[in-house]
Amino acid sequence: MHMPVGTISSSRDTVGVAVVNYRVPVVESKAEVLENCKRIASFIDGAKRGYPGLDLIIFPEYSTQGFHPTRWLELSTTVPGPETDIFAEACRRNKVWGIFSITGELNPKGNPWNSLVMINDRGEIVMNYHKIHPWVPQEPWYPGSEVLVVEGPKGLKVAGTICYDCNQPEIVREAVMKGAELVVRIQGYMHPTSLQQKLISQVRAWENLTYFAVANMAGRDLVYSYFGGSNIVNFDGTVLAECGQTPDEVTYALLSLSAIRDARRNWTAENHLFNITHRGYTAVQDGVAECPYEFYRTWVTDPAKARQMSERLTRSTVQPEEHAAD
Structure with a gap:
């Protein structure tokens, strides 16, 4: 059940997915955030030129505003807002879907949310997921309370998760039981946990018969060094594509709609979703x-x-x- 690797195309049965080892931004003002948003948009332009089959591109947690140790609150914004407007235009002009990070999103209940925003190929926001499990004891974000699954490119069902979320196995099982065929994990994970996080992506895919895609930051900000390792995992737990530790690497893989649906319907042994x-x-x-x-x-x-x-x-x-x- 191994998907072919090495192509840059896609078909009606396959969804072309790219993940970005985005260089961790260090920004001091909202103006600098918007300049960084334009840089993110340029990656969408380049990726679509390089991978003509691209349907969905995924950027890491903190890739938009970074995580400034003292200015995180003043850099917070709204969804929709000027940042997502830049992303929406890039998705629209390239006719691709995109997943982006907003940290934080202003919240009338209290501290900002840590948000994953999914935008379709028409520039419309179709998912705004709030991180359920903020990383303690460092992250100041208000915890979300709902796992979201939406129909993505070519009908692929997509769920969004953020970083520490997936250290809790329940969140991925919840997403899959709600219909997710691709679970996306945007993360800003740093050393020394690179081994554990790579293992998690493969285990979560295998135990839930789901495609799993991780976009992680790379490089160093004012506090941490981030190890990259963005990857795309097949529903049998094998890695389809993987970045190294170099900032701004992009990799690409195809996800077959018919293959995952056939496995979920017809596997007996190792069909964890039925057998539970x-x-x-x-x-x-x-x-x-x-x-x-x-x-x-x-x-x-x-x-x-x-x-x-x-x-x-x-x-x-x-x-x-x-x-x-x-």
Whole structure:
């Protein structure tokens, strides 16, 4: 079930996807943010020229505004806004879909959101996902509460996730059970976790029979060094395309619509999506549908008790005790 690699075209059955190892921006003002947006737009122009089959291009978390350690709030913006207007025009003129980062998006409830924005080939915003699991203890973003799945290019069902989100396996399973065939992870991950994050993309793809695409930053900002490694993974967990650590690398792969749909419908062994709710169907008529996991049943019916279960294994304070006085 391996997809062919090495081509720059696409077809009615295949979606051409590119991921960008975007160089981490260091910006000090909104004017500099908009200049960076124009640079991002130029990547869309170049990628479409270089990969004529391109249907969807994906940029990393923090690629628009960076993550300034002291000015992150004043660099926040709206969706739609001047930044997404630049992206929308680039998608429209190149007739491609794009996924972009807004960090942060102004939020009337409190701190800004960390947002993934998907724009179609007509320049319309079709997804604005708010990161559910901000990275602690550094990120100041207000947590989102809903996994989003939309119909993307050529009918491919696409879900958006952001960085630390995917360290929680539940979010990808939720996206796939909502119909996602491609789970996109935009991230701003730094050393020393490069090994773990590469493994996650392959494991999440395999355990959910889903295409998985990661766009990560590369280079150094005022705080961290980012390892790149943007990749595109087949639904069997094999890597279709992968960048190195060099800033601004772009890579490309084809995702077959018929192949993933055939696998989900016809695989028996390793069809994790069917087998999870049809446990033991070789021995039991139709298999067992009930959830066997006490923690998940508790989490839904009694969140406070589920939190206590977690705290028994970890701690009962937000900060470890030795930091409580800091």
